[in-house]
Amino acid sequence: MKNAIILFSGGLDSTTCLAYAKSQGFNCHAISFNYHQKHSAELNAAKRIAKHLGANHIIIDLPNAQFQGSALTDEQVNVPDFHSNNSIPVTYVPSRNTIFLSFALAWAEVLNANDIFIGVSAIDYSNYPDCRPEYIQAFQTVANLATKSGVENNHVRIQTPLIHLSKAKTIELGINLGVDYSMTVSCYQADSQGLACGKCASCTLRKKGFAEANKLDPTLYQNK
Amino acid sequence: MKNAIILFSGGLDSTTCLAYAKSQGFNCHAISFNYHQKHSAELNAAKRIAKHLGANHIIIDLPNAQFQGSALTDEQVNVPDFHSNNSIPVTYVPSRNTIFLSFALAWAEVLNANDIFIGVSAIDYSNYPDCRPEYIQAFQTVANLATKSGVENNHVRIQTPLIHLSKAKTIELGINLGVDYSMTVSCYQADSQGLACGKCASCTLRKKGFAEANKLDPTLYQNK
Numbered sequence: 007m008k009n010a011i012i013l014f015s016g017g018l019d020s021t022t023c024l025a026y027a028k029s030q031g032f033n034c035h036a037i038s039f040n041y042h043q044k045h046s047a048e049l050n051a052a053k054r055i056a057k058h059l060g061a062n063h064i065i066i067d068l069p070n071a072q073f074q075g076s077a078l079t080d081e082q083v084n085v086p087d088f089h090s091n092n093s094i095p096v097t098y099v100p101s102r103n104t105i106f107l108s109f110a111l112a113w114a115e116v117l118n119a120n121d122i123f124i125g126v127s128a129i130d131y132s133n134y135p136d137c138r139p140e141y142i143q144a145f146q147t148v149a150n151l152a153t154k155s156g157v158e159n160n161h162v163r164i165q166t167p168l169i170h171l172s173k174a175k176t177i178e179l180g181i182n183l184g185v186d187y188s189m190t191v192s193c194y195q196a197d198s199q200g201l202a203c204g205k206c207a208s209c210t211l212r213k214k215g216f217a218e219a220n221k222l223d224p225t226l227y228q229n230k
Numbered sequence: 231m232k233n234a235i236i237l238f239s240g241g242l243d244s245t246t247c248l249a250y251a252k253s254q255g256f257n258c259h260a261i262s263f264n265y266h267q268k269h270s271a272e273l274n275a276a277k278r279i280a281k282h283l284g285a286n287h288i289i290i291d292l293p294n295a296q297f298q299g300s301a302l303t304d305e306q307v308n309v310p311d312f313h314s315n316n317s318i319p320v321t322y323v324p325s326r327n328t329i330f331l332s333f334a335l336a337w338a339e340v341l342n343a344n345d346i347f348i349g350v351s352a353i354d355y356s357n358y359p360d361c362r363p364e365y366i367q368a369f370q371t372v373a374n375l376a377t378k379s380g381v382e383n384n385h386v387r388i389q390t391p392l393i394h395l396s397k398a399k400t401i402e403l404g405i406n407l408g409v410d411y412s413m414t415v416s417c418y419q420a421d422s423q424g425l426a427c428g429k430c431a432s433c434t435l436r437k438k439g440f441a442e443a444n445k446l447d448p449t450l451y452q453n454k
Binding site for chain 1: 288290291293297298299318322323324325326327328329331332333335336337338339340359360362364365368369371372373375376377378380381
């Protein structure tokens with residue numbers, strides 16, 4: 007079996023991605039990051055889901071939150087309710103996906119894995135620049151120039167199975183793969199039990215996805 | 231004064247790079263990494279030099295050595311003496327510069343810095359793929375696609391003032407800038423006092439540089 011690395015937050019998209027990689031016959035190695043996100047409940051979800059799906063799993067501790075300047079990490083900046091517009095939101099974390107992919111790339115070399123899965127989508131997303139197809143393509147170029155495996159023509163592929171899927175289509179894919187979405191945590195301000203606020207951008211996109219897919223939303227919401 | 235981020239190991243090249251960035255009028259923010267390198271004496275050198283040059287300085291702790299699979303971090307793999315050939319050596323650390331640059335990029339966004347300096351050279355180097363000009367160019371593309379500043383056309387530049395300099399030319403540049411190379415540690419297996427082995431690839435390139443520049447080598451070597 008070929009090894010694959012899966013960037014894995016414990017949320018809806020990365021869980022679908024992990025289930026998809028597994029369905030493609032990969033031996034899955036999931037990597038999560040403690041970047042001092044307020045919603046660190048997602049890491050507990052990640053542990054449970056990785057175990058449930060039989061994936062190897064590591065959590066990387068990143069340095070302090072202030073370094074990262076974001077509403078997701080800075081206690082002085084509130085996570086806003088969802089408002090649709092085209093600007094980059096305050097929940098953007100500088101260089102987050104680049105840092106995550108860099109570690110995934112290191113682990114890929116150590117494990118002789120050619121495939122790195124990341125659950126980004128260009129459809130229902132929050133205007134984060136590091137989720138766009140052109141960004142992923144550019145990182146793949148870096149990955150192959152940066153590494154021993156790239157130089158030896160043992161190409162590294164950044165796989166994005168959700169890139170052209172709406173949230174509804176992602177949910178349909180996951181349900182077909184047997185994903186239990188009640189185990190996943192997407193909310194930017196989930197409480198310590200993983201209960202969702204229902205109001206942030208991530209909750210809003212997720213709710214809309216279940217509605218559009220005409221599926222029961224199994225998300226556990228806070229009672230307030 | 232404009233802010234700049236400098237990838238800073240405490241070695242000969244990155245110290246020259248820091249002195250160069252300072253000479254260009256930048257307010258310098260140096261970033262070092264504890265990646266469990268055997269030659270962690272370089273971090274003490276980095277602290278002293280950053281203070282000496284009046285630069286802001288942070289050290290980022292990265293996760294464990296085994297994750298990184300390299301003679302520089304793995305106690306089971308010896309650092310070899312220098313042998314000239316064109317293959318990637320066992321001292322290669324998977325994805326190292328990509329991880330380092332990703333953190334530098336995050337810090338650049340937080341500090342509104344457009345310039346990231348890295349002391350790579352395409353002349354006297356150790357066949358690390360992530361030191362080549364095409365790699366740096368590709369990472370700059372990633373940096374501008376990944377970030378809010380890139381999207382807002384506030385371009386991020388990866389500056390490589392040493393890229394076309396031999397080690398001798400780098401040393402001449404540094405001496406002209408007033409660098410005290412006795413403070414720097416380049417050796418891959420420097421002891422806890424920072425004394426150099428004189429035999430590894432890094433020591434060999436450094437020695438050759440001082441000889442070719444016809445300058446006194448101020449490196450402190452181990453007595454053995």
